Amino acid sequence: MDELLITKIQDIIKKYGKDREYLIPILKKIQKLNRYNYIPQEVSQYLAKYMQLKESEVYEVISFYAEFSETPRGENIIKVCDSTVCRVNNNTETIKLLESLLSIKMGETTQDKNFSLEYSPCFGACDISPAMRINGKTYGNLDKKSLKEIIESYRR
Numbered sequence: 001m002d003e004l005l006i007t008k009i010q011d012i013i014k015k016y017g018k019d020r021e022y023l024i025p026i027l028k029k030i031q032k033l034n035r036y037n038y039i040p041q042e043v044s045q046y047l048a049k050y051m052q053l054k055e056s057e058v059y060e061v062i063s064f065y066a067e068f069s070e071t072p073r074g075e076n077i078i079k080v081c082d083s084t085v086c087r088v089n090n091n092t093e094t095i096k097l098l099e100s101l102l103s104i105k106m107g108e109t110t111q112d113k114n115f116s117l118e119y120s121p122c123f124g125a126c127d128i129s130p131a132m133r134i135n136g137k138t139y140g141n142l143d144k145k146s147l148k149e150i151i152e153s154y155r156r
């Protein structure tokens, strides 16, 4: 691991402290350091050592929470709500359109690593369903036209 990355990781841990209860917020910040939204194995090993935790504890958290990944994902993570209200408001059409626009299936990453498509539980945008989030920004009332425009705005 390069020195700059080690320094950034140490800075994050210093802000929270080494207590295990801060592992999730620390992992969130560390994952954001990576362009491809994942936590490489060498990083989780380093983190475990530095925080004096078992490697298995860190891996358990990474594999339990859907927002963490051990493998590279797209720079832009599209999370489509798959909870009741969005389902009732035809999120299957949203999913079909996204899959077609990006030429990937849900759970996959585009070849150029620009987009990943993932499911999400309700994030409180039910009043504008069907809804999705891209890198945490919420978009709602999705239809063919708006989806196309939104995706185009994120293309490299």
Ligand code: FES
Pocket (backbone or CB within 6 Å): 081, 082, 083, 084, 085, 086, 087, 121, 122, 123, 124, 125, 126, 129, 131
């Ligand atoms: S059910 Fe989709 S945002 Fe709430």
